[in-house]
Structures are given as structure tokens and as C-alpha cells.
């Protein structure tokens with residue numbers, strides 16, 4: 001592991017100190033303004049974080065299923081106005097709610113997820129779709145996708161450039177990526193970082209601004225075609241791979 005803070009989005013080593021929190025240090029990239037943890041959590045720390053997620057799933061994560069499905073259906077309805085049918089992939093699909101909503105809109109729907117409890121839930125409850133348990137880097141589908149969706153996932157990923165590169169590889173030429181993540185630069189973000197539910201290192205290890213996320217996507221051939229308006233401190237971007 002490098003001891004020099006290096007931006008996970010653009011690989012620049014030019015940085016300023018941003019903040020310190022519970023023994024962890026965050027830096028801001030001078031080149032792209034992405035804020036990141038350094039050092040990043042290692043494999044053992046990540047495994048511990050996913051063990052927590054596992055316990056959370058057992059103790060009631062899926063108790064709000066109806067609400068999650070309703071929200072997924074509403075979001076899918078809006079997305080389906082821009083992308084009609086084809087192959088859909090949810091990267092970090094949790095219990096399969098968005099995958100199911102995509103199937104209902106006529107997509108051939110797929111999901112990938114690290115958490116085994118979530119994958120089991122998705123397979124049991126929404127069995128018409130396909131699921132893969134594991135990392136996107138290890139995922140080898142039969143064909144590329146028309147629409148890839150990843151909501152509140154990218155902020156958890158230490159190797160964020162590799163993650164976006166893997167997504168770009170899985171898209172058809174002309175295919176779309178819809179991504180959401182917290183917005184650390186948002187006008188309604190609480191002034192004190194610790195008052196903001198989006199600030200939770202080491203689980204959230206990369207913090208984007210809309211422009212730093214658009215720049216990362218563009219470096220991997222994904223041009224932003226729409227930036228959604230967000231009342232809450234979040235970023236919603238629809239991008240497209242060159243056709």
C-alpha cells in the first residue's frame with residue numbers, strides 16, 4: 001500500500017488535508033476535488049464491514065420491503081423514459097428490488113451483490129431474474145448491457161477507477177449507466193460532517209462532487225447526458241458510453 005495519498009478517481013498525488021475522524025484521515029484531490037480516505041481499508045477491514053452488513057440484513061434490513069419495491073418501481077419508471085428495454089444490470093443489487101422493477105418494465109434483468117444473505121433473498125423472492133454473488137471484476141456475463149444501475153455503492157469502493165472501468169466494459173456501445181452517491185458539496189449537506197449521514201468512513205471511503213464524478217466517468221468513456229436534481233445531498237447521474 002502506498003504511503004502517499006493518491007486520488008482513487010484520477011490517480012493524482014496532489015492533495016490537501018481535508019479532515020480527520022476517529023483516527024482516519026481524509027484528503028481532497030487538487031486535480032479533481034474527490035475526497036478520499038487514506039490509507040484505504042484493507043481486505044480484512046472490508047471483510048469486517050461486510051460482516052456488519054450481513055448482520056444488518058438478518059436483523060430487519062428487509063423489513064421495509066414494500067417501501068423499497070415501491071421506490072425502485074418509481075425510479076425505474078423515470079429511467080425507462082430514457083432507456084427502453086434490453087439487458088439491465090444492478091451493481092450492488094441488495095435484495096433484488098430494482099432488478100425486479102426492471103423486469104416488470106420489460107428488461108432482461110440481472111443483479112450482482114457481495115452480500116450472500118441479500119443474494120439469497122433476491123433469488124428466493126424474485127426468481128425470474130439472474131444474480132451473481134461477488135465482485136464486478138469477477139463477473140463474466142454472456143453479453144453486455146443496455147442499462148447498468150448502481151445506487152449508493154461507489155462510495156464504498158476503494159478501487160473506484162477499476163470499478164468504473166469494469167462497468168464501462170460491461171456496457172454496450174451507446175449503453176447507459178445510472179449512478180447515485182452522496183454529494184459532499186451539496187448546499188444542504190450539514191456544515192458539520194459528523195451531522196451528515198452520508199459521512200461514515202471507513203464504510204464510505206470516497207466522496208464525490210457532481211463534477212468529480214462526471215470527470216471520473218468521462219475518463220472511462222462515459223459521457224454524462226443528465227444530472228438529476230437532488231433535494232437531499234446526493235448525486236444522480238445518467239451517462240452514456242460512446243456508440
Ligand SMILES: [Zn+2]
Nearest residue numbers: 007010029032
Ligand atoms: Zn483526483
